[in-house]
Amino acid sequence: QIPHVSLCVSCPDFEKVAKSVLPRKSYTYASTSANYGLSLKGNLEDWGRITFRPRILRNVGDVDARRKIFGYSSPHPFYISPMGTLGAIHSEAELDVVRGAVRKGVHAVVSTASTRSTAQIADCHKEELQRCKGSPTELFFQYYMPVDRTKAIELIHIAKQAGYKGLWITVDTPVLGKRTTDRVLQAEEALAVGMDEEPASTWETGEDNAFAPAMGGRPGAGQLSPHTTWEDLVWVRKEWKGPIVLKGVQCAEDAKLALEYGLDGILLSNHGGRQLHTAPSSLMTLLEIKTYCPEVIGKLEIFLDGGLRDGADVLKALCLGATAVGVGRPYLYALAAYGAKGVERVTDILAEELAQGMRLLGVTSLDQLRPEMVNASRLLNE
Ligand code: FNR
Numbered sequence: 001q002i003p004h005v006s007l008c009v010s011c012p013d014f015e016k017v018a019k020s021v022l023p024r025k026s027y028t029y030a031s032t033s034a035n036y037g038l039s040l041k042g043n044l045e046d047w048g049r050i051t052f053r054p055r056i057l058r059n060v061g062d063v064d065a066r067r068k069i070f071g072y073s074s075p076h077p078f079y080i081s082p083m084g085t086l087g088a089i090h091s092e093a094e095l096d097v098v099r100g101a102v103r104k105g106v107h108a109v110v111s112t113a114s115t116r117s118t119a120q121i122a123d124c125h126k127e128e129l130q131r132c133k134g135s136p137t138e139l140f141f142q143y144y145m146p147v148d149r150t151k152a153i154e155l156i157h158i159a160k161q162a163g164y165k166g167l168w169i170t171v172d173t174p175v176l177g178k179r180t181t182d183r184v185l186q187a188e189e190a191l192a193v194g195m196d197e198e199p200a201s202t203w204e205t206g207e208d209n210a211f212a213p214a215m216g217g218r219p220g221a222g223q224l225s226p227h228t229t230w231e232d233l234v235w236v237r238k239e240w241k242g243p244i245v246l247k248g249v250q251c252a253e254d255a256k257l258a259l260e261y262g263l264d265g266i267l268l269s270n271h272g273g274r275q276l277h278t279a280p281s282s283l284m285t286l287l288e289i290k291t292y293c294p295e296v297i298g299k300l301e302i303f304l305d306g307g308l309r310d311g312a313d314v315l316k317a318l319c320l321g322a323t324a325v326g327v328g329r330p331y332l333y334a335l336a337a338y339g340a341k342g343v344e345r346v347t348d349i350l351a352e353e354l355a356q357g358m359r360l361l362g363v364t365s366l367d368q369l370r371p372e373m374v375n376a377s378r379l380l381n382e
Helices: 013-021 024-031 038-049 093-104 118-131 149-161 180-192 200-204 232-239 252-260 282-292 295-299 311-319 329-338 340-361
Strands: 067-069 072-074 078-080 108-110 139-143 167-170 244-249 265-268 301-305 324-327
Touching: 013 024, 013 329, 024 180, 024 329, 038 282, 038 311, 078 108, 078 340, 093 108, 093 118, 093 329, 093 340, 118 139, 118 149, 139 149, 149 232, 167 232, 232 244, 244 252, 252 265, 252 282, 252 295, 265 282, 282 295, 282 301, 282 311, 311 324, 311 340, 324 329, 329 340
Parallel strands: 078 324, 108 139, 139 167, 167 244, 244 265, 265 301, 301 324
Antiparallel strands: 067 072
8 A cells, every 4th residue: 555646745755655666676776876875875965065045025926937948848947857767667667757747747858778669758748748738848868879870870860750859968878887786686686596696797787778669679788888979979960950968967178078069958967876986966067167167057058967856956956057957766756656646746846846945035937046046155165
């Protein structure tokens, strides 16, 4: 018996319920992080280490949190982050994510490593849009560049054909990070069948390697390309005319390079703390960019993800110059527990916290947010 969805009142509430309903292997896949967990911990904690500087007596009767991502409007300045292999989480997988997203007007980025095909997810999105005539939302495509150039181009064309509006190229995964709890589980499984050593291939497995139906079958391990460079962005740009975002920028120098290479946006992210051990939180990276290359912020769309668990976290990112932010695990855990209803509920919770936060901060629209509305000295002065 799982608690009624209304009893989940904050994002972190969904994890407990998800843990109780998911097979251990699926929960491990979702919750695992790099090495012994410091990247993930930093993501979660850094949002709490900067505080607001609220303004008072400003008539905050009506608030509007509407925001555009590359011209596509949403009532919310946050979107659903791409997460692979959602079939391990819920039988409706990516389809319920998209249904929940459409019902609440939130945009979603769809993973290359999705369980359902790129086209099927897009079709489901269109059907749901027709069914409920709410605020139109869009889908963007998260792109893991296949090693094989022909396949890489084909995948871009599939996404274009299916109507995805932007390409989020993941660049923090030349190889898979060390996913610690996964490794424990694999070692246990190996022991259970009488092997006293982990199989050698375990380093290579995980969601990010599953090129799934998008590529017409699952090629298995070793598909991530450690050979990709900035120069590859040149041919990608020829194949994809729409907006391109680099997902996984982690320092000021690369933010500058992204500008030089003519990209449209950067997503500051450490992959939910699943890749490099002690990678910077996206908030740390944003503060670094503000210090060393602030000009980038006006010229590229800036997105952040990692550890955002409250509308107030979203607000802080926006004060510091983000266009919008991505939310990952809360949506995944809610999907596990409640399917599309859970996805809707997470959106409602974040939207309510955000609107309340805006009023308490003294603003009525997102364009009134300013860097001086947060105090980041605790993070900057260490
Ligand atoms: C991810 N992430 C991810 N990123 C990506 O570019 N392609 C992918 O296939 C996946 N898959 C994936 C699976 C799971 C289970 C998780 C938790 C994460 C990373 C994701 O897009 C995002 O960067 C983080 O999840 C954001 O952090 P939070 O919100 O989960 O803390």
